Amino acid sequence: MADLEDGSTETDAFPDVPLPGPELARVLDARLAEVPGWHAPDDPVRLGFAMTAPHALALDAFGRFAERNPNNVGVHTRFGDGVRGTRRLEREAVLALAGLLHADAADGYLTGGANEGTLAGLRVGRNALRAAGAGRVVVLASALTHHSVAKAAEILDLELRLCPAGPSWLLEAGAVDAALDALAAETGADARTGVVVVSTAGYYNTGLVDPVDAIAGVLAGRAAGGGNLSVFHHVDAAHGGMILPFTAPEVPFDFRSPYVHSIVLDPHKSGLMPYSCGVFLCRKGLLGHGAVPAPMSGFVDETISGSRSGAMAAALWSLVFGLAADGYREVFRDCLRVRDRLADAIRAADPDAVVLPSPGNTVVVAGFSHGDGRLPAELAERYRLVGNTLPWTAPDGSTGDRLFHHFYAMPHLTPAQVDGFAAALAGSLADAARTPRRDAPAAPAAPAAELRDLRRSSVCLRHLVVHPPGRRDPDDHPHAYSFHTFQDRAGLGEQLAARPWTGDDGSPTGLYVYAPDLEAPFANELFGVTDPGRYSLEVLDRNQQKLSLVGAAHFAVFGPEPRTPDRPVVLANFHADGTLRSVEYKYGDRRYNDEVQVFADHVVVKIGKDARSVRRDGDDYSFSLDTSLELRLRLTDDDAVPRITRVARHADPALPRRRHLLRGQYRRFPNRFFDTVVDMTAGRRHEARWPAAGPVPSGSEGPLLARSALLDLVRVTPSVSGGALSVRLTAVGGPGTAAFTVPLGLGARLPGLLPGIAVGEPETLDPAEVVAWAARLHPRLGPLREAALARGGQRRLSVPDEVAGRTERT
Structure with a gap:
């Protein structure tokens, strides 16, 4: 799988022949071993x-019925x-749950979870309104x-209006x-606005329950008073709906x-069901607002x-009737005892923490007192803990945002596991208290105005962010090192x-050297030398060399003329042994960027490359x-x-x-994507x-299109002529062209032009060696940048005659 090697993701070939039975079992066993259980020490x-x-x-009921593969399509x-x-079995389980929620009559069905159930509720509400x-x-x-x-509103193309979370953390009536009132004022006298109000019975990050009855009272008053609004009320009871009837039936x-x-429930949470099982319930007469005829199958489909x-229906039935109310009460009494044990453990580890067990629910919310409240x-x-920033009113009356963590006392959690967490929490907080906060040290006066940004960054975007101390060795993965534990x-x-x-x-040279620690310049991430506004050379430490996808040292020419769309950074x-890996024109x-990378045996042209730390x-x-x-x-060494x-x-x-992906989607470093x-x-x-005539044989229908950094949407046409590759960009829907021309022999000439030094054992280097290396490279690489200056939209990469002559003489 390529994505596990370099961050890019492409499809895998479908196998032609089956794996032998023992190999199939071996792979499945290996993957099963990677899926955590519930009570083993690890x-x-x-x-x-x-x-x-x-x-x-x-689990037993699901296994008994799975072989017959019943399809419960429809509503029963x-x-x-x-x-x-x-x-x-589905009918009996669903109607029993509707009775648990005090419905005199209801319709409903099993869903893939509360996400689907909320989509169903908003869809029925939209259509009814x-x-x-x-x-x-x-x-x-x-x-x-x-x-x-929000996801359901986006799917249904509905406007979403959110009420700010106040100090109660609830949607108040x-x-x-x-x-x-505001929506009514926005709606004309002859128009009508429909409003789907969503209440929550058991917020995921607090466990709290909205005053649903008070909100329903507001809606009832609106309905009785007429006006230009129609209302529908959906309750997300994914977390509280299977708990509150047994722990706080008065709510x-x-x-x-x-x-x-x-209402939507999620039995695969506290209801002890395997994934994925949700339940959607609604009052009689409403489900038809989601009805779609299915003439090819001979029924009407009212589901998502x-x-x-x-x-899955058999599995749910087995719990509704096999545990029943008595069984669930016992389960959740135990959960509440574990919840209180969790709360006591947090208070013991941090007496100044704000600890809030959720009434009737199995959630504890804690705001820790140290620093910014973030746990180690x-x-x-x-322990798979997540923090959320919530509005908070302190005992002195001051208000502001504060970080809170939520803890779930779920049915599988044992007192021994809580006690283990209590010890780990106490130890971690004690260690944090003993370790002074590492605020950024006050920087001495900058030796030059050009270096102000250098203290926070480097030429390479990757070195805006680094692994924290103690997590820097890729060979120690996964214990200390991770592909995504980078910090500012x-x-x-x-x-x-x-x-x-x-x-x-x-005497001053105009050069500056930089590193996180100049007393040990090659031991921590990188050592660099720069002529501000002109060039910089950076050598990576051992751990960064193991991580790097683009070599062990980088020399960048970015001045004295600033980068423009016509003038690249080069x-x-x-490599660690000092051989040239590539030259990049950005x-x-x-x-x-639109970018050209030249290697000894190949050329890579990247259109619309966007690199970011996220x-x-x-x-x-x-x-x-x-x-x-x-x-x-x-490239091959012939005339093919x-x-x-x-x-x-x-x-x-x-x-x-x-x-780029959304922030919460990143799992690896790096993530790579190509159109x-x-x-x-x-x-x-x-x-x-080449091609001699006609269109480029692209191997598939339609032109090659790309989003160019220079011209936005373009057609891309590669060709070869006179011993050079040309990649031409032609703007779609507007004027503008650009072309990159790369001699096929350029990559073979560059290693002789740009000699390196061995850096594979960076701790043995002397800063003077790196400074001298930079001084040798700049007169050779700088002219390559000027030769690549765009002229009339053409960007021709070459080795200038004066540089080639200097190389031959040396």
Whole structure:
């Protein structure tokens, strides 16, 4: 799998022949061993997530019915339906849960989870409100509402309006009333606005329950008073709906309120079901608002998912009737005892923490007193803990945001596991208290104005962020090192130190050297030398050399003339043994480029390369490389005719897309994505024009398109003529062209032009060696930059005659 090697992701070939039985079992056993269990000493204790071990009754029932593969498509809660098999089991389980939630009559069905159930609720609500004459439908919820509400609103193309989370962390009835007043004022007298109000019974990050009955009362008053609004009320009870009826039956979050129209439950959370099982419930007469005829199958479909697992219905039935109310009460009494044990452990470890057990729910919310309230990373990772910033009113009346962590006392959690966490928490907080906070040290006066930014950064974007101390050795993965534990350099207190470099006689040279620690210049991330505004050479330490995808040392020429779309930055990359890896020509800004990379035996042209360090969570960073089109030309030592061997189209460049993943999606360092990949081969000595006539044989239908840093959406046309590769960009829908021309023999000449030094044992280097190396490289690499200056849209890469002559003389 390529993505496990270099961060890029492409499809794998479908196998032609089956794996032998023993090999199939070996692979499955290996993957199973990677999936954590629940009680083994090495299994993680999932304190921050609402998940638990499924009950044996459910697993047994699922296994018994899975072989017959029943499909419970449709809804089975109506009179005369659901009379046989797993459909009857679904009907009985769903109606029993509706009775638990005080519904006199209800319809519903099993979903793939509460996300799907919320989508179903908002869909039924939208359609019902439109049937009531609403031309506009708005979803109204708390800012702390689960993200599935925003996702459902986006899918259904509904406007989402969020009420700010106040000090109670609840959606208060008064806030709903005020928001409805505002919507009524926005709606003309002859128009009607529909409002889907979403309440929550068990917020994921607090466990708290909205005053559903009070909100329903506001909606009832609106309905009775007329006006230009119609309302629908959906309750997200994914976490509380299977708990509160057994621990706090007096809490009226359910169908006891006439203005609750639909509810979603998540039995695969506290309900002890395996994934994935949710339940959607609504009042009679509403489900038809989601009905779609299915004439090819002979029924009417009122669900989101269509086909559903009958075996899952059997599993849910086994718990509803095999545990029943008595069994669930016992389960959740134990959970509340464990919840209180958790709360006591947190108070013991941090007496000044704010600790808030959720009434009737199995959640503890804690705001720790030290620093910014963030738990040590190792502890948070080990126990799968997540922090959320919430509004807070302190005892002295001051208000502001504060970081809180949530802890789930789920049915699988044992007192022994809580005690183990208590010891780990106490030890971690004690260590944190003994370790002074590493604020960034005050920087001495900069030796030159040009170096102000250097203390926080370096020429290479990757070195804006570094591994924290103790997690820097890739060979220690996964115990200490991870591909995504990068943090901001300045935030670690490791801003780069810089000082002038003087000559042998002590006179200033205009150069500066820099490193996180100039007393041990090659032992921590990198050592660099720079002529500010002109060039910089950086040598990586041992650990960074293991990590680097582009060599062990980098020489960048970026001045004295500044980078422009016509004048590139030129970068030479060297292997640890001192041999040249590649020379890169970057046209664009620091992050977004059209780029040419020249190697000894191949050329890579990157159109629309966007490189960024991305904050994942808190001070945790990853790195992302997004390229619209990458053309890879492999050279052979002959005159072979050029040919395109592969075109892989991963995405359509003509459709705008997000260039990088969302912050929470990063799992690895780096992440690499390409719209299109083109692989070519050609003989280095090929001189004739290719293609001779007609369109480029691209290997697939349609032109090659890319999002260029220089011209936005372009057609890309590669050709070979006169012993050089030319890649021409032609703007789509507007004027503008650009072309990159690379002699096929350029890569073979560059190693002789740009000699290196061995850096594989950086701790043996002397800074003077690196300074002298930079002085040798600049007169050779600088002219390559000027030769690549765009002229009339043409960017021709070459070795200037004066540089070639100097190389021959030396």
